[in-house]
Amino acid sequence: MSNTHVQTLRWMCFMVRRLNSVRARSANAITSLFFILGIAFGALTLIVILSVMNGFQQGFIGTILQVSSAHVRVYGSVDAVKRAETLGGYQSFYPFIEAHALLQGNYYRQHGALVRAVPADIFHRDRLLARALPITSGSFNLSKKHSIVLGYELARHLSVRTGDQVDTLALSGSDTQKIMPGWNKLTVTGIFKSGYHEVDSTFAYIPLDMGTTLFGTTPDITAAVKLNNHERDDRYLFFLAQHIPDLKAESWREYNRAFFSALRIEKNVMILLVILIFMVVTVNIYHSMRRSIRTRKEEIAMLVSLGAPVSHVQILFIGNGIMIGFLGSLLGVLLGLLITIHVNEIIACIETAVNSAFFLFSLFSGTKTPSFSVFGTQYFYNVERIPVQIFFQEVLFVFLFGTGSASVATYLATRKILLLKPAEVLRDE
Numbered sequence: 001m002s003n004t005h006v007q008t009l010r011w012m013c014f015m016v017r018r019l020n021s022v023r024a025r026s027a028n029a030i031t032s033l034f035f036i037l038g039i040a041f042g043a044l045t046l047i048v049i050l051s052v053m054n055g056f057q058q059g060f061i062g063t064i065l066q067v068s069s070a071h072v073r074v075y076g077s078v079d080a081v082k083r084a085e086t087l088g089g090y091q092s093f094y095p096f097i098e099a100h101a102l103l104q105g106n107y108y109r110q111h112g113a114l115v116r117a118v119p120a121d122i123f124h125r126d127r128l129l130a131r132a133l134p135i136t137s138g139s140f141n142l143s144k145k146h147s148i149v150l151g152y153e154l155a156r157h158l159s160v161r162t163g164d165q166v167d168t169l170a171l172s173g174s175d176t177q178k179i180m181p182g183w184n185k186l187t188v189t190g191i192f193k194s195g196y197h198e199v200d201s202t203f204a205y206i207p208l209d210m211g212t213t214l215f216g217t218t219p220d221i222t223a224a225v226k227l228n229n230h231e232r233d234d235r236y237l238f239f240l241a242q243h244i245p246d247l248k249a250e251s252w253r254e255y256n257r258a259f260f261s262a263l264r265i266e267k268n269v270m271i272l273l274v275i276l277i278f279m280v281v282t283v284n285i286y287h288s289m290r291r292s293i294r295t296r297k298e299e300i301a302m303l304v305s306l307g308a309p310v311s312h313v314q315i316l317f318i319g320n321g322i323m324i325g326f327l328g329s330l331l332g333v334l335l336g337l338l339i340t341i342h343v344n345e346i347i348a349c350i351e352t353a354v355n356s357a358f359f360l361f362s363l364f365s366g367t368k369t370p371s372f373s374v375f376g377t378q379y380f381y382n383v384e385r386i387p388v389q390i391f392f393q394e395v396l397f398v399f400l401f402g403t404g405s406a407s408v409a410t411y412l413a414t415r416k417i418l419l420l421k422p423a424e425v426l427r428d429e
Helices: 003-024 028-069 078-087 127-132 152-158 208-215 230-243 257-295 297-305 310-341 343-365 392-418 422-428
Strands: 072-077 092-104 110-118 135-138 147-151 165-172 180-192 203-207 220-226 248-251
Touching (some): 072 230, 078 092, 078 220, 110 152, 110 208, 147 152, 147 165, 165 208, 180 208, 203 208, 230 248, 257 297, 257 392, 310 392
Parallel strands (some): 110 203, 147 180
Antiparallel strands (some): 072 220, 072 248, 092 110, 092 165, 135 180
């Protein structure tokens, strides 16, 4: 490094120390602190919201993939589907039939359901499905033809328990037969609870041979395919297209496109709303920096008249803005990660504090107060803990956005320094 560069670096370091020392003794120090806290609050809020949203969405998406859509659905003739099964390249592969039906339980209570006919050994074929549908009563036993397994909320709507019978109304027949409705009595052998209301209130499982009785037979069949990695669905689709061109296949991305698009829009809107916090702080930084330049124009003019390049003076102010953005973003990210990791413990402490206050109030007032729970059943369905999922790329985005917004605001505010004329400023003073 040349002597000129060393001298320039020393001069700029000296000016930075002087600027910070002067600023520390002025009201601008408090202003900078508020800007740092504002950026930190925005970063903290964004980290916590994104992590909690990711946790809920990833859990729901996982259940949808395991229970509803599978990773890949294949449609075709019996021979084509069997050939696809012999090719391998999957974790589980099973045929199924599904259709909407009307179920009637005790006291003539009725409710619509998505009835899916699956092989009796489905839980042995698909371990992930067994994990996604924990049984709360009975067992997932479809060994008998007239058996059915219901979701928890669906069973509650029908007022049935394990061992009770439900009447199933569905259209039976095929394109070569007369399609007609028919009632069939099925015995409830098990009740599952996935933790997601849509699944628990809609899904019912019956044996595959009972499905052909209820819904009839068609020349083509459908099979669900679970892969070792659902992100490699494109490879598997290409593999099927090469070996069985006449087989139709649909990935989970296409099957759930509308649902995933809605989740993406929801997340983007939430990010946009929280980013407004950054924008407010950025605008305040811009105006504060302009005021600072106006109050220091005599110092700037003196430095320029003594030979300091205008660009170096501008860099000093920009460096201060970058430091504000960096410290605020770093503080916000660290606090956001800390709160996200311990969010359930924090909520438990809040519940304990509120319930303790309610208890003391009831002692002095003589009235009974209800217990407080953040995840009360009147507000949430089967939520005991907040799931969190932290993605590194989102944390990096929040940090860079917080630092970058402050840097851009400072740069825009300091452009006025380039237009400053030292002679006019010093003559006026």
